[in-house]
Amino acid sequence: GDSVTQMEGPVTLSEEAFLTINCTYTATGYPSLFWYVQYPGEGLQLLLKATKADDKGSNKGFEATYRKETTSFHLEKGSVQVSDSAVYFCALRGGGTSYGKLTFGQGTILTVHP
Amino acid sequence: SQTIHQWPATLVQPVGSPLSLECTVEGTSNPNLYWYRQAAGRGLQLLFYSVGIGQISSEVPQNLSASRPQDRQFILSSKKLLLSDSGFYLCARGGRDGYTFGSGTRLTVV
Numbered sequence: 001g002d003s004v005t006q007m008e009g010p011v012t013l014s015e016e017a018f019l020t021i022n023c024t025y026t027a028t029g030y031p032s033l034f035w036y037v038q039y040p041g042e043g044l045q046l047l048l049k050a051t052k053a054d055d056k057g058s059n060k061g062f063e064a065t066y067r068k069e070t071t072s073f074h075l076e077k078g079s080v081q082v083s084d085s086a087v088y089f090c091a092l093r094g095g096g097t098s099y100g101k102l103t104f105g106q107g108t109i110l111t112v113h114p
Numbered sequence: 115s116q117t118i119h120q121w122p123a124t125l126v127q128p129v130g131s132p133l134s135l136e137c138t139v140e141g142t143s144n145p146n147l148y149w150y151r152q153a154a155g156r157g158l159q160l161l162f163y164s165v166g167i168g169q170i171s172s173e174v175p176q177n178l179s180a181s182r183p184q185d186r187q188f189i190l191s192s193k194k195l196l197l198s199d200s201g202f203y204l205c206a207r208g209g210r211d212g213y214t215f216g217s218g219t220r221l222t223v224v
Contacts, residue, residue, distance in 0.1 A: 034212045043120075043204055043215035044158075089158070093212060100146045100208030106157035 002027045002094050006105035013080055013112050021075040021108050023064075023090035031092040033057075033066050033073040034102065038087040047075075047088070080112045117141060120205050120216035127223055133178075133192040135219050137205030140186070146208035147188040149180055151201045152218075158204070164188060195223045 007022040025031065032051045036044040048057030053068035062077045073090060090105040117140045127133060139145050149161040160173045162180035170180050177196050181189045188205060200223045206213040 032212070036212075036215075041218075041220075043218045044206075044213070045215070046212055049212060091212065101148070101160070101163060102208075102213055104158045 002103040004105035010109035016079045019077040019080045023073045034091040036089040085112045118216035124220045135190040137188040148206040150204045153201045
């Protein structure tokens with residue numbers, strides 16, 4: 001079945017550092033890929049998405065490129081801020097009919113220090 | 115806009131007591147709806163999903179049940195809570211852009 005693997009956390013960075021959170025997936029067909037962010041005590045919010053190979057999703061300075069050849073969707077940001085501290089989830093929606101169910105990675109906790 | 119309401123935001127319940135968490139959706143009809151649980155420091159576990167009124171699929175056997183009495187209403191219930199039911203419960207609506215999540219209910223069973 002479909003699966004998503006994220007890099008182990010937690011990740012701790014200083015403000016203005018470069019961020020990469022790795023995400024790889026296993027799926028049949030052509031899945032859509034997503035990154036969600038969860039701030040403390042809140043629900044998840046869609047950060048960015050990509051629906052086909054080589055698409056680049058971007059939002060709030062974050063980027064991720066759908067790489068079919070490496071089955072990856074790594075999240076990057078050139079200069080993190082304290083306000084980026086949150087839990088980040090990579091997710092996929094299979095290309096088949098699965099009632100729109102998303103498969104999530106285990107989440108990566110990011111802490112950014114001033 | 116499409117909004118998901120969850121309540122209550124926080125709940126403390128004794129072991130053995132019943133539970134009812136409600137999720138309502140605005141701005142869409144016949145949505146796919148989901149209940150997830152997030153244990154402390156862990157990822158998301160899909161509990162139930164529903165593609166229509168009265169249609170519930172359970173992903174894992176457990177102490178909880180779900181119902182969908184109306185198109186835009188999704189309820190998570192338990193007859194007798196266990197300590198292991200503690201966690202952060204999230205309702206979500208499926209759509210073209212993935213999910214829209216509610217703000218969650220923090221349940222502590224004591």
